[in-house]
Amino acid sequence: VKKTVVETKPVKKPEVKKQEYARKRVEEPQKKPKVEKPVVAEKPNKPVAKSEPVIKKQPVKETQTAAAATVIPSTAKPAKKNSPLQSSEVADKTNVKAYLPIEKKAPDYPRAAIRKGLQGDCTVAYSVDKQGHVQSPKIVGECHPLFARPSIAAAEQFLYAPKMVNGHPVVVKQVRNTFEYRIN
Template sequence: MTAMIMHSPSTMTASMPRRNLRQHSLAAALALALHAVVLGLLIHTWSAPAPEGKPPPVLTTQLVMVAPAAPAPAPEPVAAPAPIVEPAAAAAVAPAKPLAAAKPAAHKPQAAALARKRVEERQREQQAEQQREQQQAQETAAAQQRLAQQQAAQQEAQQQAQQAERTRQQALADSRQYLPLSKEAPEYPERALDKNIEGDCSVEYTVNPQGRVENPRVLDGCHPLFIRPSLAAAQTFKYQPRIIDGVAVSVPAVRNTFHYRIK
């Protein structure tokens, strides 16, 4: 079942003008709004041009120096005739010459300059004298120092010489105290002869108060074939005993080196 709604012509004609009024009013409002926006932009962006400023007037002045006019030449003095004065009156009237007293004043600057030069020369002489004295003092101190060094070197050399002399005398006395009385050469080992072996062997031992060898031992570097004959030969050594304060004492660390050579 369908229904049809029919509008009457009177209602259609009444609604048409209202719609047209609304549309015209909206368009007018939009136009006004656009004009207001454009006007506001113009007001904000536009500014009145600044008036051109004219430069202020400047007053310039110039100072001109004018040379003074040359003075007129003074008239030449006319020589007056000399008055006739009697001799007695001339002696009374003649004044004293003032120029004679003014001469010392002219020489004062020269005298001051001469005095200043003399003072400066004295100061220079004093300075030169002080420098000479200082130089002499330095030379004297250097000479004294060199002399002291020479004396110290001489004393040290003398002490060294005395020490060496004491050492030599002590060594001579020690050697005399335990001089060897008899030493027998060791036998050359046959195996060393067969193999043509040569070498040295050092033995260290102690000489007892009786002058005999005690505790012999072989030092490093001795060939094994030379150890036994070296010890045997050292046992046969006989020394003169060392005497200290009248008493015979032992002498330790006595060394003897045997040289094994094939001739």
């Protein structure tokens, strides 16, 4: 029986080179020279006489559109647009203050939808009460069942500044909010 002896040599680890370049960059912040801006004297505006035409005020049917909410990192985008379909309220524009969103949070993207690679839109219709809270949200149109529950839950959390007519808050009916679910 022959025995074979194999000798192993210790493996040398490669040397770690320290880069002083990076240290110098961190230790010595660059100083920016101050740039002085010349001061320009303001020219006084000459008053211009303007004649304004007389306009008769007519009753206007009020329709309101609110801006889109900001998107949180969940990749579900809230509110393409809000478009209330008002009952026939007729009011002078000077006495009407529009409802505005105070707090809008995007819904969480359903995990099952992410696993399945589902994308889509879900429109929710609701009323905004006199206190600015959402009342009776319902899915309008086609919406995948996985997106329905988080869309309604998000809409229930919305908060608005109530619409004011003649100094009194009023209910806004049929506000629509479309949530866009996209996988990036």
